[in-house]
Amino acid sequence: MKKLVCLAVIFLTACGGGGGGSSDTPVTPTPPSPPPAPQPQWASPIDLPQTTTSITGAFTSLVIPVDYNNDGYTDIVAHYYWNDWDSTRTDTSDLLVFYTNDYGNWRIEKEISLRKTTRKYAKGDLNNDGIEDIAFAVNYEDGKKYNSCNDLAAKPVVLLSNSTSYDIVELGEPDWGHAVDIIDNKVTFAGFCGLTQSFVNSQPVEHPDVSGLTFKYVGDNIIDYSEGVRLITQTGETLDYLELDYTLVNIITWNGQESPVKMIEWKGKTLIGAGFDTFEVFETTAVGKLAGRLIENYDPNVTYSETELPLYQELVFIDTTYNTIDVKEYNIVEEDYFNFYQVADINNDYNLDIVTHLHFDTPGIYLSNSLGDLTRYTGELPQDSTEISKGMYYDLTRDDVGDIIQVSVDFDKPYIRYFKGKESL
Numbered sequence: 454m455k456k457l458v459c460l461a462v463i464f465l466t467a468c469g470g471g472g473g474g475s476s477d478t479p480v481t482p483t484p485p486s487p488p489p490a491p492q493p494q495w496a497s498p499i500d501l502p503q504t505t506t507s508i509t510g511a512f513t514s515l516v517i518p519v520d521y522n523n524d525g526y527t528d529i530v531a532h533y534y535w536n537d538w539d540s541t542r543t544d545t546s547d548l549l550v551f552y553t554n555d556y557g558n559w560r561i562e563k564e565i566s567l568r569k570t571t572r573k574y575a576k577g578d579l580n581n582d583g584i585e586d587i588a589f590a591v592n593y594e595d596g597k598k599y600n601s602c603n604d605l606a607a608k609p610v611v612l613l614s615n616s617t618s619y620d621i622v623e624l625g626e627p628d629w630g631h632a633v634d635i636i637d638n639k640v641t642f643a644g645f646c647g648l649t650q651s652f653v654n655s656q657p658v659e660h661p662d663v664s665g666l667t668f669k670y671v672g673d674n675i676i677d678y679s680e681g682v683r684l685i686t687q688t689g690e691t692l693d694y695l696e697l698d699y700t701l702v703n704i705i706t707w708n709g710q711e712s713p714v715k716m717i718e719w720k721g722k723t724l725i726g727a728g729f730d731t732f733e734v735f736e737t738t739a740v741g742k743l744a745g746r747l748i749e750n751y752d753p754n755v756t757y758s759e760t761e762l763p764l765y766q767e768l769v770f771i772d773t774t775y776n777t778i779d780v781k782e783y784n785i786v787e788e789d790y791f792n793f794y795q796v797a798d799i800n801n802d803y804n805l806d807i808v809t810h811l812h813f814d815t816p817g818i819y820l821s822n823s824l825g826d827l828t829r830y831t832g833e834l835p836q837d838s839t840e841i842s843k844g845m846y847y848d849l850t851r852d853d854v855g856d857i858i859q860v861s862v863d864f865d866k867p868y869i870r871y872f873k874g875k876e877s878l
């Protein structure tokens with residue numbers, strides 16, 4: 454594993470030489486004052502209220518900070534769902550919960566059901582009222598069915614601001630949605646049924662086809678991954694293409710069946726079942742999560758089992774400033790599993806930073822400088838006393854200092870809590 458280089462710059466202060474008048478009178482030395490007690494960086498946790506509907510056993514969640522009632526206090530929208538959602542449950546197949554931050558006091562505004570599984574979300578102002586709206590890539594996947602598109606296709610969903618809360622709006626045609634992004638007031642959804650659907654003011658508009666797995670707007674362009682990485686304009690003109698040569702090999706996949714999957718060579722590593730499953734963007738830099746199973750000394754006579762091979766996850770930095778796909782040398786490799794990560798300037802120095810939402814761990818926080826040198830933050834982070842959470846970094850309290858939001862990953866004991874940060878990292 455490539456270690457990140459931490460460059461420490463040490464400023465040496467010159468020690469003053471002799472000279473100057475020394476007093477002839479002996480002075481009783483002042484006892485050194487005790488060092489100041491270190492102030493903890495993080496305040497005591499504040500728990501969000503429990504839902505009225507039990508969310509025990511929920512499969513996973515999206516937790517989205519957003520000021521939906523436009524009062525200057527950041528609220529939270531969370532979506533929970535169960536992986537047996539369509540068989541035994543009716544009203545509680547899933548739960549969309551609006552946690553209102555009422556001048557610093559939290560209460561639940563409402564709990565409703567979308568009757569869909571959410572996979573990804575994007576925020577942006579679609580109706581030009583200054584309040585962020587939320588678009589979800591959705592489907593009816595339950596973690597077990599991977600059959601026909603028709604079984605899994607659901608209409609894309611937007612939460613559209615109405616000054617105090619959100620209206621739930623369905624758009625377009627059902628798809629096995631997995632990717633979504635917003636640029637300006639245009640929202641675009643893509644799914645595994647092969648649809649790309651784009652809307653302005655809820656009306657369909659032309660859009661080039663993009664991958665149902667992952668795509669993002671980067672600068673004025675689009676970065677997209679299917680066979681390889683494509684950089685295209687919003688009218689579909691190809692600007693650059695990074696081919697990932699692969700061979701198909703049969704392995705036993707997670708569901709116990711033998712299936713052909715892609716094997717690629719990436720920076721000298723052999724990865725099975727590998728590809729970019731997510732892009733996140735900061736200005737003209739796209740950060741892609743390349744995930745696969747690492748294999749050493751591949752033997753074509755062996756049928757490998759996916760779950761017995763080590764997981765490999767690399768965040769790959771791609772600069773598109775010059776309308777090309779420029780893969781940077783530096784990267785982040787995480788050994789703990791994570792689904793989501795943030796690409797944002799979290800300490801207000803105009804350089805992008807990364808926060809990986811590691812499962813069962815504190816978040817991985819990486820600060821960068823203008824040269825792209827990444828330094829993992831090694832200071833104190835709120836520990837997860839229950840060891841069932843993942844952590845996000847977000848200025849929930851709007852004082853320009855990031856706070857840590859902890860979300861349980863194991864939903865036998867579901868919770869969302871946050872720790873207010875005292876000073877910027």
Ligand SMILES: [Ca+2]
Pocket residue numbers: 519520521522523524525526527528554
């Ligand atoms: Ca609010």
Ligand SMILES: [Ca+2]
Pocket residue numbers: 577578579580581582583584585586613614
């Ligand atoms: Ca809006």
Ligand SMILES: [Ca+2]
Pocket residue numbers: 797798799800801802803804805806820821
């Ligand atoms: Ca920064």
Ligand SMILES: [Ca+2]
Pocket residue numbers: 847848849850851852853854855856873874
């Ligand atoms: Ca804060």
